[in-house]
Amino acid sequence: MALDGLFLNRIIQKLSAQTPLKIQRIYHVSENELVFIVRNHDAKLQLLLSAHSVHNRLQFSNQNFVYPQEPSNYVMLLRKHLEDGLILSIQQIGLDRVVEFKIQKRNELGDLHQYRLMIELMGKYANVVFVDDQDRVIDALKRIPPYENTKRTIHPGAVYNYPEQSDRKNPFTSVYDPTLSLMDQFHGFSPLLAREVDHRLKQGETFESIMNQIEHSELCFVSDEKASDYHCIELSHLNQSFTEYPLMEGLDHVYQALEEKERIKQHSGDLIKFINRELKKAKQKRPKLLEAMDDALDCEKWRSYGDYLYAYGMQVPKGLKSFETKDFETDEIIHIPLDDKYDGKQNAQRYYQKYNKGKKGQVHITHQLELNQNEIDYFTSLSEQIELASVNDAIEIREELVREGYLKQRHAPKRKKEVKLNIIQLHFGDARIYVGKNNLQNEQITFKIGQKKDLWFHASAYHGSHVLLQNSEDKDLIEIAASFAAYYSKARGSAKVEVQMVQVKDLKKIPDAKPGMVNISNYSTLMIEPNEADLIQIIKDHQVK
Structure with a gap:
């Protein structure tokens, strides 16, 4: 569902309650998304402004964003004029999907400048416009x-x-006319919300009571079947189960997975x-190699053709396209193709060359x-x-491909401290569980962390x-660790997954193999039924940040 004006109204109420906000830093996380790191009187917050054509929105977010090393020209401009400034107010224009930030900042001379940042959340026309005081x-x-x-x-x-x-x-202050559709007479309604309100009216609820619920809602109701079906009231007309989230957390839940691949x-x-x-x-290369191997394995035939042609070479002049003779052992007729440009002995030499090439080719x-x-x-x-990768995981996979020579380094590498890999680390008292999600992480866990x-x-x-x-x-x-191994594999959708368990001392790195490849011995197996919801909760409860 695209964000509608009434849901945006609830978001704006939450955002404006935190003003004034000091802008500490501005980043872009993709070509359509900006993040303002802001601080109010007691907390640092991430304010996300998305002008994506489908996922456009405005919210406080708890996502772990990865920022590009080089900011865009637009971000550099915003940093110049807005960093260290104050967001004085955040207000919605009517119930339209247009939001105005009023921002002030003093320049190097101490002069106070006023700016506006206009966030337009209108589908493919979504935009973030920077406006001066004129x-x-x-x-x-x-x-x-x-x-x-x-x-x-x-x-x-x-x-x-x-x-x-x-x-x-305005549906909060105006009288409902049952002879007109909700979208024709009121601002802020999406088709999805209009269908829900119509459904509730038929169930006997009053328009005023429904709007009162919307106006004071602090929650985001997300469909368990289709996460894109959400609103600040439960969408009962869909006949689906819903999960309640705090408003901003619900938006993170809905959009995080949807946007991850674009950020990657x-x-x-x-x-x-x-x-x-x-x-x-x-x-595509494999069938050609297999065909070449078949030819190479057939090389004994070429040697025997050469032998026959040397034996009967005097009977094979130039100009023949084939030669027939009897098999030395079975007396069966053998048909030998010839190149008519050469005589018998020359054709024999060509078959011997083909035989030697095939013999050597088998090894190659x-x-x-x-x-x-x-x-x-x-x-x-x-x-x-x-x-299954997050943005951090994808960056590590790209780094692996650079190391292996498949991709070129984008920029000359700078001398810097080694970046810590994005390994999932879980603490259970003194016990530790480490989960790798790509080959570099797997190598680190198996050969550097493992005892x-x-x-x-x-x-x-x-x-x-x-x-x-x-x-x-x-x-x-042990069952939790095996469940993570099953979940972060191709078998994650299976009802039961066989997982190998072994002590690290029984692992050996394969010489000259790609990262993450190992040989194992003395292992035992467990049958596991991975449950995604349980594993996500374990990560929330036990992950070391």
């Missing part, structure tokens, strides 16, 4: 020049005008497309088939990892996570 556009996240829209130009130097508003009533693309150069392309290339092609299978396994594992007597887990016969359990052999913790 109503002139300083710049915008998405510029709209005159040749694109003659009625409303959003371009540096243009006069800022509010989006055109329709002549409709923004930060990591469309890894998914690259990995899938390399996997397809490796798979066997090696190539092994390398090709390793490539297929490697990119299959990366393909599975990227499906000889620690327990190590991996989904059997699947690419997936390396999970380590330290300082415990408790049955419940």
